[in-house]
Amino acid sequence: MMSFEGRGSLDSVNLDRQDYDYRSAMSGITLSGETHPLALSEEDLSSNEYEVHDDTYVHTQDNSSRNNTGVEIAVEPPSYADAVFTPYMGGREDMQETVGSSGPLSSRNGFLEYVTITVTDPQKEQENTASLVPGGNTYFTYLIITHTNLPEYGTNNSSVRRRFRDVVALADRLAEVFRGYFIPPRPDKSVVESQVMHKQEFIDQRRLSLEKYLRRLANHPDLRKSKELKFFLQCQGRFPLTASIDMSSRMLDGAAQLPRQLFGQSSVALPPQEISQPAKGGRDLVRLFKEMKQSFTNDWGSAKPLAFEEDKEFIEKKGKLQDLEHELNEASLQAESLVQAQLEDGEVMGELGLALIKLAKFEIEEALVSAQKVHALDARRIATAAVKASRFYREANAQSVKHLDHLHDYLSMMQAAHAAFSDRSNALLTLQTLLADLSSMNSRVEKLSAASSKVFGGDKSRNRRIEELKESVKITEEACELAQKEYDQIKARNRTEFQRFNSERQRDFFHMLKGFIHTQVGYAEKIAHVWKKVAEEARESLSKSPESYTTRSVAIS
Amino acid sequence: MSVSSSSHHSDHSYILNSPGAMASRQRSSLRGTSSLSPVAPDQQYLSISVTDPVKLGMGVQAYISYRVTTKTNMEDYRGVEKMVIRRYSDFAWLHERLSEKYKGIFIPPLPEKSAVEKFRFSAEFIEVRRRALDVFLHRIASHPQLRFSEDLRNFLQADEEIWAMERARSQEGTLFKKKPSDFMQIFKDVQSKVSDVVLGKEKPLEESNPDYEKLKHYILELEEHLGESQKQAFRVVKRHRELGQALSEFGRAVKSLGDCEGGSLGKAFSGLGGRSEFLSYKLQNQAQDLLMNFEEPLKEYMRTVQSIKVVMGDRAQAFRQQQELSEATKLKEINLEKLRLVRPDRVAEAEIELREMRVQCDEATRRFEEIVKRMQKELVRFQEDKTHDLGLAFHDFAEGQAQLANDTADAWRTLLPDLESWSQVAENNGI
Numbered sequence: 002m003m004s005f006e007g008r009g010s011l012d013s014v015n016l017d018r019q020d021y022d023y024r025s026a027m028s029g030i031t032l033s034g035e036t037h038p039l040a041l042s043e044e045d046l047s048s049n050e051y052e053v054h055d056d057t058y059v060h061t062q063d064n065s066s067r068n069n070t071g072v073e074i075a076v077e078p079p080s081y082a083d084a085v086f087t088p089y090m091g092g093r094e095d096m097q098e099t100v101g102s103s104g105p106l107s108s109r110n111g112f113l114e115y116v117t118i119t120v121t122d123p124q125k126e127q128e129n130t131a132s133l134v135p136g137g138n139t140y141f142t143y144l145i146i147t148h149t150n151l152p153e154y155g156t157n158n159s160s161v162r163r164r165f166r167d168v169v170a171l172a173d174r175l176a177e178v179f180r181g182y183f184i185p186p187r188p189d190k191s192v193v194e195s196q197v198m199h200k201q202e203f204i205d206q207r208r209l210s211l212e213k214y215l216r217r218l219a220n221h222p223d224l225r226k227s228k229e230l231k232f233f234l235q236c237q238g239r240f241p242l243t244a245s246i247d248m249s250s251r252m253l254d255g256a257a258q259l260p261r262q263l264f265g266q267s268s269v270a271l272p273p274q275e276i277s278q279p280a281k282g283g284r285d286l287v288r289l290f291k292e293m294k295q296s297f298t299n300d301w302g303s304a305k306p307l308a309f310e311e312d313k314e315f316i317e318k319k320g321k322l323q324d325l326e327h328e329l330n331e332a333s334l335q336a337e338s339l340v341q342a343q344l345e346d347g348e349v350m351g352e353l354g355l356a357l358i359k360l361a362k363f364e365i366e367e368a369l370v371s372a373q374k375v376h377a378l379d380a381r382r383i384a385t386a387a388v389k390a391s392r393f394y395r396e397a398n399a400q401s402v403k404h405l406d407h408l409h410d411y412l413s414m415m416q417a418a419h420a421a422f423s424d425r426s427n428a429l430l431t432l433q434t435l436l437a438d439l440s441s442m443n444s445r446v447e448k449l450s451a452a453s454s455k456v457f458g459g460d461k462s463r464n465r466r467i468e469e470l471k472e473s474v475k476i477t478e479e480a481c482e483l484a485q486k487e488y489d490q491i492k493a494r495n496r497t498e499f500q501r502f503n504s505e506r507q508r509d510f511f512h513m514l515k516g517f518i519h520t521q522v523g524y525a526e527k528i529a530h531v532w533k534k535v536a537e538e539a540r541e542s543l544s545k546s547p548e549s550y551t552t553r554s555v556a557i558s
Numbered sequence: 559m560s561v562s563s564s565s566h567h568s569d570h571s572y573i574l575n576s577p578g579a580m581a582s583r584q585r586s587s588l589r590g591t592s593s594l595s596p597v598a599p600d601q602q603y604l605s606i607s608v609t610d611p612v613k614l615g616m617g618v619q620a621y622i623s624y625r626v627t628t629k630t631n632m633e634d635y636r637g638v639e640k641m642v643i644r645r646y647s648d649f650a651w652l653h654e655r656l657s658e659k660y661k662g663i664f665i666p667p668l669p670e671k672s673a674v675e676k677f678r679f680s681a682e683f684i685e686v687r688r689r690a691l692d693v694f695l696h697r698i699a700s701h702p703q704l705r706f707s708e709d710l711r712n713f714l715q716a717d718e719e720i721w722a723m724e725r726a727r728s729q730e731g732t733l734f735k736k737k738p739s740d741f742m743q744i745f746k747d748v749q750s751k752v753s754d755v756v757l758g759k760e761k762p763l764e765e766s767n768p769d770y771e772k773l774k775h776y777i778l779e780l781e782e783h784l785g786e787s788q789k790q791a792f793r794v795v796k797r798h799r800e801l802g803q804a805l806s807e808f809g810r811a812v813k814s815l816g817d818c819e820g821g822s823l824g825k826a827f828s829g830l831g832g833r834s835e836f837l838s839y840k841l842q843n844q845a846q847d848l849l850m851n852f853e854e855p856l857k858e859y860m861r862t863v864q865s866i867k868v869v870m871g872d873r874a875q876a877f878r879q880q881q882e883l884s885e886a887t888k889l890k891e892i893n894l895e896k897l898r899l900v901r902p903d904r905v906a907e908a909e910i911e912l913r914e915m916r917v918q919c920d921e922a923t924r925r926f927e928e929i930v931k932r933m934q935k936e937l938v939r940f941q942e943d944k945t946h947d948l949g950l951a952f953h954d955f956a957e958g959q960a961q962l963a964n965d966t967a968d969a970w971r972t973l974l975p976d977l978e979s980w981s982q983v984a985e986n987n988g989i
Contacts, residue, residue: 321818328815335804335811342804346797353790357952360783367776373941376949383956390959507823511981514826518977521970529963536956543949 116149116219118234120212123204126164140164143208145215147234153226159235165190167240168211171233175224180424181491183417183498184224185217222501295434312492318499319422326415333412336405340398347394354387379539386535390528397524404517407509418502421495428491432484439477446470596633604630604699606714608692611684621645622684624691628714632705640715646671648713649691651725655709656698661872661925662932663704664940666697667861686854693858765877773937774870781863788860791853798845802838809834822980822987829976833969840969844962848955855951859944866940873929880922887912887919 120143128138142162149157165188172187188210215234219225233240361381368374446467453463610625627641649668656665669690672683698704712724809831816827890912897904 324818325815328811328818332808332811332815335808339801339804339808342797342801346794346801349790349793349797353787353794356783356786356790360787363779363783367780370941370945373945376945376952379949380952383952386956387959390963507984510819510823511826511977511984514830515974515977515981518830518970518973522967522974525963525967525970529960529967532956532960532963536953536960539949539953539956543953 114149114151116147116151116154116225118212118215118219119146120144120208120215121146123208124162140166141204141207143211145211145234151226154231154235156235161234161237163233163240165207165211167233168214170240171229174229175218175227176420178229179224179227180428180487181421181494181498182221182223183414183421183502185214185221186413186416186420187214291438292430292434295437296430298437299430299433315425315492315495322415322418322499326412329408329412329415333408336408340402340405343394343398343401347391347398350394351388351391354384354389354391357381357384357387360384375542379535379542382535382538386531389531393524393528393531397520400520400524401517404513404520407513411506411509414502414506418499421498425488425491425495428484428488432481432488435477435481435484439474439481442470442474442477446474597631602630602632604628604632604705606692606695606699608688608695611688613684622687624688626695626714634706634711636715642714642716642721643718644713646687646691648721648725649694652709652713653694656704656707657868659707659709660703660932661876662869662929662936663701664862664865664869664936665704666694666701667858667865668694669861682849686849689850689854690858764874777863777866777870781860781867784856784860784863788853788856791848791856795845795849795853798841798848802841802845805834805838805841809838822984826977826980829973833973837966837969840962840965844958847958851958852951852955855947859948862940862944869929869933869936873926873933876922876926876929880919880926883915883919883922887915890915 122144123141124144125139126142128140142164144160145163146160147154147158168187169190172184175184188207218230224230358381361377361384364377365374365381368377449463449467449470453460453467456463605628607627608624609627611622612624613620614623615621623643623645625641626644627639628635629639631638650671653665653668656663669687698707698710704710712721716724811831812827812834813831816824816831818824819827890908894905894908894912897908
């Protein structure tokens with residue numbers, strides 16, 4: 002927290018009282034229970050909203066859509082709720098600094114519902130299973146403490162121990178379940194760093210990044226209420242979810258859901274374990290191959306696929322996002338070097354100050370004439386000012402780092418956007434594949450029927466085949482419907498998430514800019530004040546000093 | 559006279575001219591340009607400036623030549639104003655000559671002879687060197703004894719051909735050598751009383767003057783402090799420049815980001831970028847200021863301390879010579895008495911030798927005492943100059959930093975109201 006001295010102009014500098022306004026585009030995708038077992042349910046939406054009137058921003062749009070009753074899997078852009086919450090801040094200080102706040106991004110998430118997460122207390126533990134290496138595998142666990150008033154969570158406070166592997170599992174599961182959402186990326190596995198860095202340093206860094214990650218999850222209006230996150234934050238003992246293996250499995254699993262839904266388990270919420278199983282066995286592989294073939298056809302085939310990305314707006318937005326990512330990357334890099342340069346600049350100023358203090362002290366001690374002493378005293382004051390200034394530079398820099406971090410944060414969120422867009426294209430691919438399947442099945446039926454009708458009395462085997470095919474067609478038609486729904490759902494989520502991403506980014510960047518500039522102004526004023534004082538004192542001594550303007554060029558002593 | 563606290567140092571910044579000098583300069587410009595008549599001491603002026611560095615020659619043999627302009631009304635000078643072209647080695651020559659002839663005086667230091675940087679001849683290197691040469695001549699011109707040096711006159715006035723001859727002539731008789739042994743001697747002087755083993759004498763060939771001892775310690779310690787300060791000052795200059803660079807690139811990247819974002823946020827980013835670039839420029843200026851007006855003065859005093867050490871070496875040498883001759887004289891006296899008894903025929907010869915030896919001894923004593931006397935005065939002068947010059951340098955340093963910080967605060971502050979309104983607009987648009 003910055004502490005400003007009583008400079009008038011600094012009184013107005015106050016990072017806390019900004020009108021932080023969190024406009025959350027609640028993803029008004031109130032889905033029927035059917036499609037997505039873990040999505041927000043209607044009741045979730047209606048029971049948890051509070052509206053607090055703020056002086057400046059009260060803005061509730063589209064009340065009706067908030068209490069969406071019907072199944073609104075819109076093919077067109079849905080009218081998502083734009084419920085506005087204003088932060089219930091009370092006397093809270095700069096939200097960014099508050100430990101356990103709901104996240105560095107959109108930290109004004111305070112409202113009346115909150116999820117506060119802290120990650121602490123790393124501890125070394127032994128792997129229980131027998132291993133080849135005597136002494137076994139060691140790993141670190143972290144204590145994760147959650148305070149919340151969300152009803153979904155049941156209890157207000159929880160604390161569990163988790164290891165990094167659990168976090169990976171959580172992240173992977175969320176990616177499977179929340180297709181189309183901009184899911185904050187998890188911290189890297191960073192194998193190299195763990196070797197290179199000092200163990201303690203690495204653990205600290207990881208702890209911090211885990212905390213950041215979890216807070217960002219808690220910040221997301223949909224993810225915070227997900228069963229996966231709840232599980233993770235609350236379930237004692239071993240984290241039950243096992244990690245999915247890799248991305249292709251993820252895609253497979255996505256495709257794998259459909260047949261499962263198709264064949265008997267469609268309207269039941271799938272137990273999490275099922276979803277996590279990597280795709281194996283015949284049908285799923287077949288699906289994979291089919292989709293790959295479809296993708297190939299999309300790219301190289303002459304015929305247009307039976308469904309395609311129509312949304313020009315989407316393509317535009319995607320392009321813009323890519324540009325933004327490029328610029329953000331550059332800005333993030335330059336911000337890093339700026340911070341580094343500022344740090345070093347401040348440091349050498351301090352070292353200069355120390356060297357000058359020694360020089361001044363020496364001259365004070367050895368001064369033979371009073372005039373010498375006066376100037377040496379000035380010199381010491383100036384040297385001391387340099388040391389003071391150096392400290393201020395360091396403080397200012399630490400603050401700047403926090404502000405400019407937002408750039409890095411949003412750069413990493415780009416990953417989330419990419420993943421969400423991938424979900425969309427994957428869903429489209431699935432749909433296209435099924436449609437192609439359907440079409441080919443139908444044409445086979447036709448052919449068979451035509452052939453069969455030529456045979457007098459009916460062709461028993463052919464007819465049987467026709468019947469079987471017609472069964473498959475029906476099932477495939479259902480699958481197509483579901484795939485279409487899924488695809489539309491994901492498109493809608495993309496849209497709202499994109500919107501939310503944009504408005505949050507805008508808000509956060511303004512916050513960042515204000516914070517950064519306020520810091521710069523505040524510290525620059527402090528530093529100027531320090532220098533001005535000693536410069537004035539020195540100037541006075543110079544003008545008083547009798548020798549200052551001895552005319553050496555003329556007088557011959 | 560009031561202090562004009564500018565952070566720009568003109569060439570003669572360290573010591574200003576008095577009003578009297580100004581007036582007399584005007585008066586004397588009306589006089590004829592041939593031999594100058596004597597002028598009253600308090601109305602004499604000698605103003606020298608080193609300007610217009612020009613690179614001449616090619617490749618390895620390239621060098622920089624400088625224009626040296628003299629304005630004076632002192633007698634023995636052939637005109638009121640004169641301009642000549644000189645190069646670094648010419649300055650070095652002058653320095654050597656003065657060091658030879660004016661023992662005991664702290665000869666103003668030259669900038670370092672740098673073998674490496676010379677080849678690169680960066681603009682900054684040239685400017686820094688030019689200033690140092692300018693200060694060098696200025697200090698000589700302000701020195702009560704050095705300003706009357708004939709070598710100085712030749713340096714300032716001799717046309718090219720004559721100058722070339724002059725240098726060739728003096729080359730033969732040059733006793734130049736800063737013998738490493740001299741410095742070693744100083745070292746020994748300071749650390750312990752060393753008895754001269756060669757002569758087999760117990761008597762230390764070193765002054766046992768407590769005040770002088772103190773002085774030597776002072777000079778050495780001062781050298782350390784100055785050296786350290788100068789080094790750190792240079793690092794600050796470097797880091798300022800690097801920060802300036804980083805600010806500039808940050809500004810550029812942020813502006814680009816702003817263009818991509820567009821809208822109010824885009825404007826805000828552009829504002830941030832623009833300010834960054836502006837501050838980068840300010841910072842580069844401050845770095846330059848710091849180099850010229852703080853780091854260089856510190857360096858210059860470092861060099862001055864070196865020249866004091868040279869004088870200390872001269873003093874020690876003169877002392878030794880005087881001691882040796884004094885010993886030798888005593889021996890000769892003893893010998894003479896012996897000869898009177900044993901070999902009367904040699905007495906006359908011995909008496910002559912003794913007389914000569916005594917003369918030399920007196921000469922050595924005189925030389926030594928002159929050095930001591932001069933050193934005394936020089937030290938007072940040195941302290942006064944240092945107090946003033948460093949006082950000014952420190953003040954300018956503080957002033958410059960204050961200015962920079964103020965500029966920084968102002969630049970950022972002016973962005974705030976716009977930032978507020980832009981963020982308002984963004985809010986209202988409800989994106």
